[in-house]
Amino acid sequence: MNADAIKVREIQVKSILSTSNLPVADYSVNPYVGCPHACKYCYASFMKRFTGHPEPWGTFLDVKYWPEIRNPGKYAGKQLFIGSVTDPYGPQEEVYKRTRALLEQLQGSGAEISIATKSDLVLRDLDLIKTFPHARVSWSVNTLDERFQADMDMAVSISRRLAAMKAFHEAGIRTTCFISPIFPGITDIPAIVEQAEDKCNLIWLENLNLRGSYKSVILEYINKRYPHLVPLYREIYQKGSRGYWEGLDAAIRQLAEKRGLPYLRNDDSMHRPFNEPPVIVNYFYHEQIKRSAMKKGALPNPPPPAAASSY
Template sequence: MDMEIKPIETKDVISKSNLPVCDYSANPYVGCPHACKYCYASFMKRFTHHPEPWGSFLDVKHWPEIKNPQKYAGKEIFIGSVTDPYHPYEEQYGRTRALLEQLVGSGAKISIATKSDLVLRDLELIKSFPDARVSWSINTLDENFQSDMDEAVSIERRLAAMKAFHSAGIRTTCFISPIFPGITDVKEIIVQVKGQCNLIWLENLNLRGSYKSVIMEYIQQKYPKLLPLYREIYNQNDHRYWKLLDAELQAYAAEIGLDYVTNDDSMTRTIDVPPVIVNFFYHEQIKKSARKEGERHARAAGD
């Protein structure tokens, strides 16, 4: 896919967040080359005036040097709420690294979300922040399904990066999201990551907007036996599948000795204990806040 890349000037890169999991958010880019078929942030095109397909454009943000970074001391800054801060072009443009370098010594707590192993480049820099945390989205161990869904690095590379950060004493999260009904083997992923992360987040697949038809068409073509289930969930708004999966995973967590909760970010737990599983199936506050977060960043970038 051809990529339209342009630099843009912004007043700042850090802003107050609507998300209940952080105080501030930062997105060094607009758009994301990973082109995830299910990306909720694709709606940002409405505000940033990009006619190109989602995943085919990237605005590279340039902002003034952050003044008084110490004002963020003790505050959590979430990097990557509507873009992946470590997509392949970060290697060339280095805007995420520039942001981290400007925050060094500020006392800010940083949380980074990615699907990449390029974050390994900045491991020592990230380690210098108090209570730093890095999360990787992993919703399958099937590399074929992964390559159908996004253009990010392989699952194998994501898992290796997670292990490296965990071994370095940096808090890690496995974000099992979105869970595709009948496709994502959540138990298999938990078994794979439970020894190399501090937190396992579970989030169900939500289908809305333009990408609903894309996913439904994909299911019809690649997993036709699952189409009735997807129609039941996403056309008839039937939540029974998620309730049953919730109960099944809660029982499984007890079986393997992991805590299963609905509200715990693991930051109060020591880093060497087994991970806690957090279910976000029904957290409408998270979903609504995420959308508001994206809209606000899109409008700011389009100003």
């Protein structure tokens, strides 16, 4: 599917900022409804329940227009998460520029922005983003295999995402490599860390959590393209085993130690000197794994609640 195949409509909304219950933000900001990347694993597809769209997720996009933000200074020091259920830099942003309009309206407000994307179109706004205090931009990178990426989403290539990450990091803007979702037996975390560690301040890990309508889609894909992994996926997603994640946790801990990277349960990367090595933060730590690891003495204290996913 190309960008021209997306059904686009323009809509008026009362406000573009929504109070967020995410632990990582005070406000959630989404300049669009829907997302043209059409990720097969997209949790945000639940949004269809609230929009009335009969079309499949990934085939429609509502372009939001809102009244000029009044008194933007009231958002000084507030954390705004841009892109919780859409990509603010999908291909249509090049035409409609709603994300850029948002940034221009908030420029000088003192708001602290965090942007989640799979695009390199964000490079267009690098100079503008740089004017915001404590700005951070994250890219989803869960594979270095461009074929697998193309199977999973319609976003730009992994190489383009990494190049954009590097450009922002070199410009002094904090960046995140969001390794999510981690596909068991497919996502090569050590290889991604090696590629990203000199381009980011944070490496954020999250597991593939199959639920809703896309569970059958992913399992069917695994059966077709990776039949040797079917027993593993059955063990994890049908029998509920946490063994794979326990083993992966231990392996990542060893990887972090080998590469001299902090491996934590909470994100303190914003408080570290910019040029320090990136922090690896694990957000796939399920309750069952916590208890298991604590019994084994792997965790001195219970970790804090996990942060919410990117879009």
